[in-house]
Amino acid sequence: MSVYQSLVDPTNFGTVVRHLHHPDRQIHFVLHVRDESMLPVLAAKLDAAMAEAQHQPIALGSILDPMFAEGSLRISPRHELPMNRRWPVVPVTQIPSLAGCRVLYLPPFYLAHTPGPLRRHPRQTPAPRAPQPQPPHQTLILAPTSGPRASVNLTPPVLTLLSPTRCIHLP
Numbered sequence: 298m299s300v301y302q303s304l305v306d307p308t309n310f311g312t313v314v315r316h317l318h319h320p321d322r323q324i325h326f327v328l329h330v331r332d333e334s335m336l337p338v339l340a341a342k343l344d345a346a347m348a349e350a351q352h353q354p355i356a357l358g359s360i361l362d363p364m365f366a367e368g369s370l371r372i373s374p375r376h377e378l379p380m381n382r383r384w385p386v387v388p389v390t391q392i393p394s395l396a397g398c399r400v401l402y403l404p405p406f407y408l409a410h411t412p413g414p415l416r417r418h419p420r421q422t423p424a425p426r427a428p429q430p431q432p433p434h435q436t437l438i439l440a441p442t443s444g445p446r447a448s449v450n451l452t453p454p455v456l457t458l459l460s461p462t463r464c465i466h467l468p
Contacts, residue, residue, distance in 0.1 A: 301337035301344075305401050311394030313407050317375050323404035327373040328361075329387055333410040335369065336401045340408055 316324045330336055342360050361384070364370035371387045378384060398411035 299337045299341065301340040301401065304340070305333075305336050305399050308398060308400055309394065310389075310392045310396040310398050310409070310411055313398065313400060313409055314389045314394060316407060317373065317389065324402075324407050325375045325405040327387075327389070327407045327409050329371040329373065330408060330410050331369040333399050336399060336408050336410055339364070339370075340401050340403050343403060343406060343408075 313327055316322045317327055328339065330339060339360075343357070346355055346357060346360060361370065365372075365384050368385075371385045372378075373387050373389045378386065392411055392413070396411050396413070398409050400410075401408040
């Protein structure tokens with residue numbers, strides 16, 4: 298058993314949503330995995346990438362993109378993803394709050410296996426978003442400066458999470 302397997306906990310999806318929407322929590326994304334066995338595997342990959350980068354921005358596309366493409370991973374973000382991210386989004390309102398799930402807490406992520414969201418619509422391609430003109434060099438800070446912050450640099454669209462220990466860059 299891996300150390301990450303021992304960190305998997307049962308809960309209900311409403312608890313996950315409360316963590317995602319609470320401004321003082323470090324959770325900015327819920328990553329929904331198709332199979333519960335993926336929780337510790339994905340956690341190990343993400344944790345290794347974040348530890349290796351230390352305080353430098355981390356480009357997680359090389360880890361997440363293949364899983365999104367094969368339909369084994371979906372995302373529920375706290376804030377809207379940049380337009381250049383065409384990842385399959387699961388609105389948290391589509392999952393019943395009393396639905397049982399298995400989770401692994403790995404800030405800024407909650408890795409979750411909730412039976413249903415990936416089985417109902419396998420390999421669904423997200424609808425393309427129409428590009429909207431953005432003023433150059435504009436940054437929007439999405440959270441207070443007293444904790445982890447999410448900022449969106451609108452040109453080019455990018456999402457960066459800043460915290461005292463991690464900086465995650467989603468180009």
